[in-house]
Amino acid sequence: MTQAFLSREELERYDRQIMLWGRDVQLKLKKSSVLVIGIGGLGSPASIYLAAAGVGRIVLLDPQTVELSNLNRQVAHWTPDIGRLKVESAAEKLRKLNPEVEVEAKAVRLTEENAEEIIGSVNLVVDALDNWSTRFLVNRVCVKLGKPLVHAGVKGMHGQLMVIYPGKGPCLQCLIPKPPPEEEKFPILGTTAGVMGVLEANEAIKLLAGYGKPLIGRLLIYDGLNGEINVISVKRRENCPICGALRGNA
Numbered sequence: 001m002t003q004a005f006l007s008r009e010e011l012e013r014y015d016r017q018i019m020l021w022g023r024d025v026q027l028k029l030k031k032s033s034v035l036v037i038g039i040g041g042l043g044s045p046a047s048i049y050l051a052a053a054g055v056g057r058i059v060l061l062d063p064q065t066v067e068l069s070n071l072n073r074q075v076a077h078w079t080p081d082i083g084r085l086k087v088e089s090a091a092e093k094l095r096k097l098n099p100e101v102e103v104e105a106k107a108v109r110l111t112e113e114n115a116e117e118i119i120g121s122v123n124l125v126v127d128a129l130d131n132w133s134t135r136f137l138v139n140r141v142c143v144k145l146g147k148p149l150v151h152a153g154v155k156g157m158h159g160q161l162m163v164i165y166p167g168k169g170p171c172l173q174c175l176i177p178k179p180p181p182e183e184e185k186f187p188i189l190g191t192t193a194g195v196m197g198v199l200e201a202n203e204a205i206k207l208l209a210g211y212g213k214p215l216i217g218r219l220l221i222y223d224g225l226n227g228e229i230n231v232i233s234v235k236r237r238e239n240c241p242i243c244g245a246l247r248g249n250a
C-alpha cells in the first residue's frame with residue numbers, strides 16, 4: 001500500500017525535481033502507476049527514468065529472455081543477465097535504483113485475452129514495442145479504456161513519438177491507418193533507442209504529474225543521423241475505426 005505522504009528519504013531523493021514542481025506534484029507521481037510494454041531498447045531507458053523519478057508503481061511486461069545481441073541498446077540488461085527473463089533482469093535494477101517504488105514483473109505476451117485486464121490496472125501505458133500488431137492492440141484497448149498511451153518507434157538512427165490521449169487527440173491508427181509490414185530484425189543504434197525511451201519517460205512523467213504540455217496530436221520526429229528534431233501536427237481521422245466515435249478535440 002502506497003503511503004499518502006513523502007518520507008524524509010523521498011524528499012531528499014527527489015529534491016532536485018521537487019525544486020521544479022513542488023511536493024504535491026511529487027506525491028501525485030508516487031500515487032500513479034505505469035505499464036511499460038516491452039523491456040528492450042525503449043523500455044530499458046524509459047523504465048529506469050520512471051523509477052528514478054518516483055512513479056509509485058511500475059509494471060514491466062515482456063515474455064522474452066536477454067540475448068547477447070540485445071546489449072548494444074537494452075541498457076537495463078547487462079552481460080551476466082544473458083538468458084534471464086528481461087522483466088526480472090530489469091526489475092532487479094529498478095528496485096536497486098529506487099526501493100521506494102513498487103516494480104511488478106510480468107513475463108507474458110500481451111494478447112486479446114489479457115490486454116484489458118493488464119492495461120486496466122494502470123494509469124498510463126508506455127509503448128516500448130517492436131511490432132505493429134501488438135501496438136495496434138494496445139492502441140485499441142487504451143482508447144476503449146480511456147488510458148493515455150505514449151507511443152514511440154525506432155529504427156536505425158531515427159525515431160518517432162506521440163502521445164495518444166483518448167478523446168483529446170488522434171490515436172495511433174489516425175496516424176498510421178494500416179499496420180506497416182513487420183520486420184523480424186532491423187538495424188538500431190543504442191543511442192536512438194535511448195533518446196526515444198527517455199523522451200517517452202518524459203512524456204509519461206508529465207502526464208502522470210499533470211505538468212507541462214504533452215505531445216498530444218503532435219508527432220516528434222528524431223533524426224539522429226543529421227542531428228534534427230521536428231514536431232509536426234497530426235489530426236484525428238473522423239472515420240478512424242478506433243477513435244472515430246469518441247467526442248473531443250481534433
Ligand SMILES: [Zn+2]
Nearest residue numbers: 171174240243
Ligand atoms: Zn484514431
